[in-house]
Amino acid sequence: MCWILRTGAPWQDLPEAYGPWQTVATRFYRWTKTGLLQRLWEELQRQADAAGTLDWDLHFAVGSVIRAHQQAAGAKKERPDTTPADETLGRSQGGFSTTVPLRAERGGKPLVFVLTAGQRPEQTAFRPLMERGAVKRAGRGRPRLRPKRLAADKGYSSGAVRPYLRRRGSGAVIPRKSNERRAGRFDRSAYRERTVIERTINRLKQFRRIATRYEKRAATYLAMLTLASILLWL
Numbered sequence: 001m002c003w004i005l006r007t008g009a010p011w012q013d014l015p016e017a018y019g020p021w022q023t024v025a026t027r028f029y030r031w032t033k034t035g036l037l038q039r040l041w042e043e044l045q046r047q048a049d050a051a052g053t054l055d056w057d058l059h060f061a062v063g064s065v066i067r068a069h070q071q072a073a074g075a076k077k078e079r080p081d082t083t084p085a086d087e088t089l090g091r092s093q094g095g096f097s098t099t100v101p102l103r104a105e106r107g108g109k110p111l112v113f114v115l116t117a118g119q120r121p122e123q124t125a126f127r128p129l130m131e132r133g134a135v136k137r138a139g140r141g142r143p144r145l146r147p148k149r150l151a152a153d154k155g156y157s158s159g160a161v162r163p164y165l166r167r168r169g170s171g172a173v174i175p176r177k178s179n180e181r182r183a184g185r186f187d188r189s190a191y192r193e194r195t196v197i198e199r200t201i202n203r204l205k206q207f208r209r210i211a212t213r214y215e216k217r218a219a220t221y222l223a224m225l226t227l228a229s230i231l232l233w234l
Helices: 002-007 021-034 036-050 122-131 161-167 188-192 195-204 218-233
Strands: 058-068 090-092 095-105 110-113 149-151 171-173
Touching (some): 002 218, 021 218, 058 122, 058 195, 095 122, 095 218, 110 218, 122 161, 149 188, 161 171
Parallel strands (some): 058 149, 149 171
Antiparallel strands (some): 058 095, 090 095, 095 110
């Protein structure tokens, strides 16, 4: 699986040393369907939180447009009214693509992914980006979800994002647009730390199966992202 993730090659090109490609591919799709990869990722986060190495003071949000290969089109329709957007495929200025909004903790470890069609703005995925990724605590207690502060670029500066964060007790480290009224102090030092999540995206795109989307199904591409994230956490 990791070889396919790294090289971006078709399953049929898997070297014989790793076993029959049909067996490996079937195992990957079974793990995707049962949510095993997601549970592994969540367990790594839980262990890091228990060890005190998962930072809750500052999180970062950003989105990246991923070019989709031509073979990503043409998924079998599950319903007559199914459209490419249902598989988070669309056309942006960069062509046939998927947008991947991401939230990461201060150390650059990815916590949550959300997939949207390429032409949709990142901000449309802001709520699920903030409401997913709860980390279970050791023993009793509610799962941890909300960071103390969230750093993001001007694309997240709106009348919806800031009140949302305020209601949930999270500070916004987001620069205001030129047509917005300035209010309050802006933490430039914390904002500069956003380079951490840019490096995270670069590390994820070193996996060719992430840098280009080959999967027809959104769930399968999300599983590839999850597998890559597990490797970054290890």
